[in-house]
Amino acid sequence: MLRAVPEVVVAATRQQPGLLVLLLLLAAGARAGVLPEDRADALYHYYDGGGVQIDGPSLLMRKQVGQQFSVFGNYYVDTISSASIDVVTTASAYDEERTEYSVGFDYLRADTIMSFSYGNSDEDDYQADTFNFGIAQEIFSGLTTISLGYGKGSDTVRSNVDSSFEEDADKQSYRLGISQIITRNMLASVNYEVITDEGFLNNPYRSVRYLDPTSGTGFSFQPEVYPNTRTSNAVAVRSRYFLPYRAAVHGGYRYFTDDWDIDAHTAEIGYTQPFGAWSLDLGYRFYTQTSAEFYSDLFPYEDAQNFLARDKELSSFDSHTLRLGVSYDFLQDGYQFLEKGSVKLFYDRIYFNYDDFRNINGGGNPGEEPLYDFEADVIQFLFSFWF
Amino acid sequence: MSQLRITLTFCLVLVVTGCGSVEPWVKPYERDRLADPIMSFDRDPVSNGYINHVYEAREGARGASGSSGGGCGCN
Numbered sequence: 001m002l003r004a005v006p007e008v009v010v011a012a013t014r015q016q017p018g019l020l021v022l023l024l025l026l027a028a029g030a031r032a033g034v035l036p037e038d039r040a041d042a043l044y045h046y047y048d049g050g051g052v053q054i055d056g057p058s059l060l061m062r063k064q065v066g067q068q069f070s071v072f073g074n075y076y077v078d079t080i081s082s083a084s085i086d087v088v089t090t091a092s093a094y095d096e097e098r099t100e101y102s103v104g105f106d107y108l109r110a111d112t113i114m115s116f117s118y119g120n121s122d123e124d125d126y127q128a129d130t131f132n133f134g135i136a137q138e139i140f141s142g143l144t145t146i147s148l149g150y151g152k153g154s155d156t157v158r159s160n161v162d163s164s165f166e167e168d169a170d171k172q173s174y175r176l177g178i179s180q181i182i183t184r185n186m187l188a189s190v191n192y193e194v195i196t197d198e199g200f201l202n203n204p205y206r207s208v209r210y211l212d213p214t215s216g217t218g219f220s221f222q223p224e225v226y227p228n229t230r231t232s233n234a235v236a237v238r239s240r241y242f243l244p245y246r247a248a249v250h251g252g253y254r255y256f257t258d259d260w261d262i263d264a265h266t267a268e269i270g271y272t273q274p275f276g277a278w279s280l281d282l283g284y285r286f287y288t289q290t291s292a293e294f295y296s297d298l299f300p301y302e303d304a305q306n307f308l309a310r311d312k313e314l315s316s317f318d319s320h321t322l323r324l325g326v327s328y329d330f331l332q333d334g335y336q337f338l339e340k341g342s343v344k345l346f347y348d349r350i351y352f353n354y355d356d357f358r359n360i361n362g363g364g365n366p367g368e369e370p371l372y373d374f375e376a377d378v379i380q381f382l383f384s385f386w387f
Numbered sequence: 388m389s390q391l392r393i394t395l396t397f398c399l400v401l402v403v404t405g406c407g408s409v410e411p412w413v414k415p416y417e418r419d420r421l422a423d424p425i426m427s428f429d430r431d432p433v434s435n436g437y438i439n440h441v442y443e444a445r446e447g448a449r450g451a452s453g454s455s456g457g458g459c460g461c462n
Contacts, residue, residue, distance in 0.1 A: 041433040047441060048418045060433045074433070141411035142418075177453060179428070184417050189428060193450035234451035238428060242420040256448035264448035279425070289447045313447055346434065352445070378441055380434055 013182055033113040033145075035070040035106055038063050042383045049350065049376020051083040068108045072117075076100040085372060086312075088359055090207045090221055094160075098123040104132070112137050125158040125204075134175070149175035159204040167200030185242040192235045202226035208310035210299035211283070211366060218366040219298065225292075225308045232258035236266075248272045256289075262314065264289035270323065278330065281325030288318040294378070297358050298367045306313075312372065316355040323348045339386040348378040428453060 013234035043058040064070045078101070083093035088225040106116025113136045121128040134149035151257035153171035172195070179189035207221035214220075237256035243249065249271050256264040270283035292314040327344035334340065354372045407434055413421075420426065432454070439452045 041431065043433045043437060045437050046445060058433050058437060074436075076437075120396060142415065143413065173450065175451075179402050181413050181418065184413055185420055187421055187426060187428070189453065191451040191453045193452075195450050232448075232450060234448065236451035236453070238453070240426050240428065242423065242426055246423070246425075248423075248425040254448070254451055256450070258447070260447075262447040264446065266448065274425060287442070287448070292447070313445055319446075343433065344434070346438075348438070348441075377436070380437060381433060382434055384431065 006027070009073055020267070033066075033108060033111070033136060035064055035108050035113070036062055036072075038070075040387045044381045046379040047376060049378075050085060050352070050374040051088065053081045054078050061208060070106045070108075073101045074100075074119075076102075084373075085359065085361075086206060091205055097126055098126075100131070102130075102335060125160050126155065127158075128153055128155040130154075130171075136177075144181075144307055145177075145179045147175070147177040147179075150179075151175075152168075156201070157200050157204060161205070165204060167204075169197060169199035169201055171198075172196050186239065188237065188239040190235070190237050193233075195230075195232050195234075197230040199228055201230060202309070203311065206311060208296070208299060208308045209360070209366075210302050210304060212302070218301070219360075222302055222308070224310060227307055229262070230258060230260055232256065232262075245283070246274060259294035260314070262289055262291070268321075277329045279322065279325075279327045279329070280294075282329070283323035283325075284323070285321040285323070286318070287321075289295055289316065291316040295356075297356050302387070312354055312357040315357040317353060318355075319350055319352045321348050321350045337387050341383070341385045344380070344382040346378075346380040346382070350376040350378065 020283065021071060039060075039062055041058075041060040043059060044055070044061075046055040054267065058074065058076040060072065060074045062072040078098040078100075079095075080098065081093075083097050087093055096120060100119060100121040102117055102119035104115065105215045107114045107116075115132070115134040115136070117130075117132045118130075119130040119132075121130075128150060130153040132149065133149040134147060136147035138145045151171075151173040153173075155169040155171070157165075157167045158367060159165035174194045175191065176193075177189060177191040182188050202224050204223075205222050208224050209219045209221050211218065212220035226314055234254055234256040236252060238250065238252035240248055240250040249269070251269045252267070254264075254266040256262070256266070264287065266285065266287045268283065268285040270281065273280045285309060292309055294305060295309045295311070295314045296304075297315070299305070299308060323346065325344060325346040327342055329340060329342045331338055331341045352374050357372045358367070358369040359372040360369050362372075364370065412433055435452075436454060439454065443449050
């Protein structure tokens with residue numbers, strides 16, 4: 001029997017290398033983790049950019065149950081009013097609502113925290129179910145935390161203009177993270193994530209355009225066609241540094257690449273300065289990506305290739321974000337069962353500049369219209385209580 | 388396969404060295420600054436989750452945000 005156990009383990013881990021990694025980590029023995037804090041959050045979020053307004057609440061409640069469990073529930077709504085450039089050029093403006101529920105728990109046992117969550121997102125023409133599992137372990141007396149995660153999503157895509165249309169899209173994600181205490185004043189983390197998609201990955205409403213001399217405008221539209229698989233890899237490093245007068249600077253970089261030929265770089269820096277109960281946040285984020293290999297703003301003729309995309313999210317573009325945040329902590333001495341509270345206001349302004357997506361309402365011959373750009377305002381108003 | 392070997396080697400090194408024998412160069416009592424909320428990578432999970440969603444719905448890139456992500460009809 002004693003000999004059989006390793007054979008079983010070896011057989012199982014041959015199928016699931018991640019399991020072997022996990023077992024070895026558990027065998028490594030480590031310190032206890034700490035369950036997340038008990039808190040309640042009420043967020044109002046507002047987005048306005050490119051003819052799209054989205055707002056709504058996000059409510060989160062997290063509570064420890066006994067010594068080993070922490071449970072949470074989140075309710076999130078997007079109320080969307082869209083007259084985006086895609087919509088106004090090939091369809092008509094619309095309003096819709098997306099509602100998302102998620103529930104989950106963290107379980108602290110034998111120096112390990114295991115996390116499970118389930119989420120459901122629902123709108124008229126799109127349903128998504130997502131399961132996530134994660135495991136995190138502190139090692140080297142808490143200097144290092146290693147985490148592994150797996151997620152599986154099952155989506156159903158429908159169409160409001162064709163009631164018979166129904167397609168599936170499945171997503172799986174694999175995550176590995178390491179966070180590390182570097183010095184008394186510095187933390188760093190590395191995260192790696194592989195995501196695979198399979199199924200109907202495009203948008204049933206969106207079209208691509210192609211040159212058509214028989215059309216009065218010189219071009220016509222046809223539905224977009226995407227591959228039905230996608231695999232992406234992303235690796236990110238982040239760091240935070242504590243300044244001697246109690247302030248923090250942070251920076252991060254992410255590299256992304258996928259088999260649709262999109263390469264992207266994201267860089268961000270930020271600064272947090274408390275003033276007594278008040279706190280100020282400043283930040284800057286830069287993002288740039290190359291286009292998918294099957295993207296074109298204007299194809300030379302109809303059915304020009306197997307896969308066709310004119311989604312500006314798959315085009316070559318960059319964006320810049322400026323952030324300003326103000327927060328105020330109250331009830332710092334607690335009140336009845338409350339430990340403390342805070343109110344925060346974040347304002348982000350995002351500038352999107354497209355390199356090969358044209359505003360076809362901007363005038364000019366096909367393929368010579370002005371390039372598209374837009375700015376977005378993102379506002380978050382967050383009330384939080386700890387108890 | 389080579390990636391798996393590297394990962395396994397890394398884990399075996401952790402086991403063989405014995406985590407308990409590694410002397411932490413930042414002692415637990417020296418971590419007060421790191422415990423300050425302004426040093427948290429995920430100070431407000433609701434806000435972080437939202438802003439990640441704002442970007443993910445408008446960019447080709449995704450993942451490695453450090454959180455588990457959610458199910459959204461992003462396309």
